[in-house]
Amino acid sequence: MAAPKPRVKVPKKASKGEVVTLKTLISHPMESGQRKDKQGNPIPRKIINKFTCEYNGQVVFSCDMDPAVSANPYLEFTAKVEDSGTFKFTWVDDDGSAYTTEKKLAVE
Amino acid sequence: MAKIYKTGVLLAGLLTAGMSSAALAGGPVDEKLVIDDELEIITRTAAPEGHPLDEVISGWHYRTEETRALEADSFQNPGMLYVERGEEIWNTVEGDAGKSCASCHGDGEEFLKGIGANYPKWNADANKPFNLELQVDQCREENMQAKPYKFDAADQKALVTYIKHQSIGMPVEIDLSQGEMQEWWKKGEETYYTRTGQLNLACATCHEDYNGNYIRADHLSQGNVNGFPTYRLKQSAMVSLHNRFRGCIRDTRAEFPAAFSDELMALEVYVTWRGTGLSVETPAVRQ
Numbered sequence: 001m002a003a004p005k006p007r008v009k010v011p012k013k014a015s016k017g018e019v020v021t022l023k024t025l026i027s028h029p030m031e032s033g034q035r036k037d038k039q040g041n042p043i044p045r046k047i048i049n050k051f052t053c054e055y056n057g058q059v060v061f062s063c064d065m066d067p068a069v070s071a072n073p074y075l076e077f078t079a080k081v082e083d084s085g086t087f088k089f090t091w092v093d094d095d096g097s098a099y100t101t102e103k104k105l106a107v108e
Numbered sequence: 109m110a111k112i113y114k115t116g117v118l119l120a121g122l123l124t125a126g127m128s129s130a131a132l133a134g135g136p137v138d139e140k141l142v143i144d145d146e147l148e149i150i151t152r153t154a155a156p157e158g159h160p161l162d163e164v165i166s167g168w169h170y171r172t173e174e175t176r177a178l179e180a181d182s183f184q185n186p187g188m189l190y191v192e193r194g195e196e197i198w199n200t201v202e203g204d205a206g207k208s209c210a211s212c213h214g215d216g217e218e219f220l221k222g223i224g225a226n227y228p229k230w231n232a233d234a235n236k237p238f239n240l241e242l243q244v245d246q247c248r249e250e251n252m253q254a255k256p257y258k259f260d261a262a263d264q265k266a267l268v269t270y271i272k273h274q275s276i277g278m279p280v281e282i283d284l285s286q287g288e289m290q291e292w293w294k295k296g297e298e299t300y301y302t303r304t305g306q307l308n309l310a311c312a313t314c315h316e317d318y319n320g321n322y323i324r325a326d327h328l329s330q331g332n333v334n335g336f337p338t339y340r341l342k343q344s345a346m347v348s349l350h351n352r353f354r355g356c357i358r359d360t361r362a363e364f365p366a367a368f369s370d371e372l373m374a375l376e377v378y379v380t381w382r383g384t385g386l387s388v389e390t391p392a393v394r395q
Contacts (some may be wrong), residue, residue: 025183072189072344074186
């Protein structure tokens, strides 16, 4: 596949103190490092090793990932929101590059 | 003592009953597939005339609860990533003629509606049935002056997934009245019922006689193809129909024919017909 492409699903609105469900998916091969190519050489590991979600700069969810996580990892989690703001999602790749995306949420 | 003994028997009885109804249950599940709570998918329907079974059932009914849930939410469905990629390809210029698919066909979502549900189709110039892959290649060579895709190239799978996805929810129906489609259908039927390989299995052995049963850990479906290309969790990628055909034939320990060979094209015509009336599910999610 082409460059990893993050997708997120965040509700547009929520009421104060509501617990909202956030869904994220990123296209990524999650190459484990355990496989060999046709010539028998090991295929180097290339996985998303860290995921973080921040809301207005505060971390609401983060996790480390390991080689057993499948391709195109899907994560679903919840966050309690008190004020309007922006969710920032970050996936960190083994090669150091980070893929980010942002979504706004209005608290009424 | 007698009391304890009785309780023991009762418990054991309950455990056995519980296991046989849940873990060892056979047959398709009695559920409905509604994608994103809006799009109702026809996953069970009366078989077309001349079909050996009474009812055709989508492979979705034979998968686990978790796998079924992935298909019911288009956000969770990893196959949708390939639909997005396919849309990019549709709009990307390639080849010496300086054209993209969209240059001639315009907006994919409009133009492609219903097309994938009616393939394979008779192609008079080639004098054989064409599936979407062959149709795309012909277009690339003749109109775009681009190279045809290699079998199962990532872009081929993504583009075909995108094309077929535009017919999601629409019933599969192929036109057997054109050209020599009847003869190809017959040839496909013959392949379907011919036992091959060291395991001496025909398609019909598993998918007609024993669907709903287990072959080791695998729950056998009717082998309908309305969800192809399919996202298979095992490969973590889209799997094309001809790839699946070859995989199945390989598992019977037979030599498998080349992709898009006459033998497999005939089989595609026949197997697609067997799923007549089921909704297109592309990208379906399977084990």
